[in-house]
Amino acid sequence: MSRYLLKKARILGGEATDIYLEDGRIFAIGSDLAVADAIAPEVEVIDATGLIALPGLVDLHTHLREPGREDAETVDTGTQAAALGGFTAVHAMANTDPVADTAGVVEQVWRLGREAGHCDVFPVGAVTVGLKGEQLAELGAMADSAARVRVFSDDGKCVADPVLMRRALEYVKAFDGVVAQHAQEPRLTEDAQMNEGELSGRLGLRGWPAVAEEAIIARDCLLAAHVGSRLHVCHLSTAGSVEIVRWAKSKGWNVTAEACPHHLLLTDELAATYDPIYKVNPPLRTAADVEAVRAGLADGTIDIVATDHAPHPHEDKDCEWQAAAFGMLGLETALSIVQATMVDTGALTWADVAERMSYAPARIGRLEDHGRPLAEGEPANVVLYDPAVTRTVEASEMASLSRNTPYAGMELPGRVVATFLRGRPTVLDGKLA
Numbered sequence: 001m002s003r004y005l006l007k008k009a010r011i012l013g014g015e016a017t018d019i020y021l022e023d024g025r026i027f028a029i030g031s032d033l034a035v036a037d038a039i040a041p042e043v044e045v046i047d048a049t050g051l052i053a054l055p056g057l058v059d060l061h062t063h064l065r066e067p068g069r070e071d072a073e074t075v076d077t078g079t080q081a082a083a084l085g086g087f088t089a090v091h092a093m094a095n096t097d098p099v100a101d102t103a104g105v106v107e108q109v110w111r112l113g114r115e116a117g118h119c120d121v122f123p124v125g126a127v128t129v130g131l132k133g134e135q136l137a138e139l140g141a142m143a144d145s146a147a148r149v150r151v152f153s154d155d156g157k158c159v160a161d162p163v164l165m166r167r168a169l170e171y172v173k174a175f176d177g178v179v180a181q182h183a184q185e186p187r188l189t190e191d192a193q194m195n196e197g198e199l200s201g202r203l204g205l206r207g208w209p210a211v212a213e214e215a216i217i218a219r220d221c222l223l224a225a226h227v228g229s230r231l232h233v234c235h236l237s238t239a240g241s242v243e244i245v246r247w248a249k250s251k252g253w254n255v256t257a258e259a260c261p262h263h264l265l266l267t268d269e270l271a272a273t274y275d276p277i278y279k280v281n282p283p284l285r286t287a288a289d290v291e292a293v294r295a296g297l298a299d300g301t302i303d304i305v306a307t308d309h310a311p312h313p314h315e316d317k318d319c320e321w322q323a324a325a326f327g328m329l330g331l332e333t334a335l336s337i338v339q340a341t342m343v344d345t346g347a348l349t350w351a352d353v354a355e356r357m358s359y360a361p362a363r364i365g366r367l368e369d370h371g372r373p374l375a376e377g378e379p380a381n382v383v384l385y386d387p388a389v390t391r392t393v394e395a396s397e398m399a400s401l402s403r404n405t406p407y408a409g410m411e412l413p414g415r416v417v418a419t420f421l422r423g424r425p426t427v428l429d430g431k432l433a
């Protein structure tokens with residue numbers, strides 16, 4: 001049994017206090033907690049002076065690649081990256097090979113997560129068979145499986161057919177599920193390579209227009225309202241998308257949205273390097289879009305930050321732009337990017353970060369033991385974070401099997417010092433425990 005006493009941690013950035021973890025729970029919180037002599041030898045004391053304690057982070061959008069692309073990532077390596085990033089739960093996207101469109105595949109991914117033990121893995125179920133967008137997958141069987149799927153997505157592909165989207169939204173109501181849409185109108189984005197604008201013309205790369213994202217988001221908000229169901233918008237990236245979600249929320253519709261760290265920091269100007277490390281879907285947008293996404297995250301229009309951690313092996317990224325795969329790593333740098341773009345700029349407090357990166361994603365995914373406040377009796381899912389240090393990102397030091405981080409060589413603020421999953425450390429001293 002592990003017992004940990006975290007001395008002088010600042011819960012959500014507040015006053016320093018002690019947190020005692022025992023039996024997988026937060027057993028006590030208070031100043032100068034003393035340990036009874038009888039159990040003292042069994043208690044590990046961690047000096048958390050200057051560290052911020054946050055609830056274990058929850059990612060609603062992670063690509064773990066297993067089964068099928070174990071050359072890019074495995075459940076084991078991807079959840080190591082998650083733990084190092086401060087996550088205690090991740091939702092694993094369904095675009096694997098085979099696709100996670102049956103109870104059998106989601107149970108396999110869920111079981112691999114338990115065996116690896118670095119963080120809890122909640123599989124996302126595909127909306128349509130094989131992500132083909134033709135026929136609904138067995139949503140009910142995935143919901144009833146041991147994996148208890150609540151989030152359904154064809155991510156990587158858009159559920160473009162409005163009739164199928166409507167049926168999926170209707171179907172998931174039966175088990176309080178949510179459809180997470182990758183909003184990309186396919187005809188408007190054929191062979192699209194980067195954000196459509198003056199720059200895409202100059203670079204000679206086919207453009208991915210904002211309207212292709214916004215049209216699907218608007219349609220899906222209307223559909224969700226029409227059938228009274230729950231919609232989640234994946235990786236929203238444009239100013240117009242923020243406005244549409246703000247409008248849908250003002251109507252009282254059950255719509256939530258996520259933004260990715262890279263859409264809070266990076267812009268389409270980076271495509272001028274022709275370095276596919278910056279190739280991602282949806283694409284990096286303009287500085288005005290980044291501003292609008294930050295504002296939407298600050299005012300709560302955008303509910304959560306999700307990483308869209310999308311590992312790719314070097315042969316799929318180290319090639320010319322047009323041939324390269326879309327996607328970038330995210331788990332090990334997410335909290336630092338959020339600190340740099342949202343906290344250090346005064347747009348969010350650490351309590352807001354807990355909401356956007358733990359409580360809200362857990363609520364959307366209907367998780368019970370994650371996204372809970374740091375309070376006595378709650379599950380001991382805790383991250384200790386040092387906001388005062390800076391580090392230079394080294395791709396070669398990442399736990400992920402892939403190396404496609406756009407932040408290599410950048411100085412970022414903050415470092416995850418420790419992560420606890422049900423009272424057991426998965427990370428200590430910034431290294432896997």
Ligand SMILES: NC(=O)N[C@@H](CC(=O)O)C(=O)O
Nearest residue numbers: 063155156280281310326327
């Ligand atoms: N985001 C990406 O650029 N790529 C994702 C798919 C996706 O999230 O749409 C992937 O699976 O590689």
Ligand SMILES: [Zn+2]
Nearest residue numbers: 155156182234
């Ligand atoms: Zn996507």
Ligand SMILES: [Zn+2]
Nearest residue numbers: 093155156308
């Ligand atoms: Zn994705």
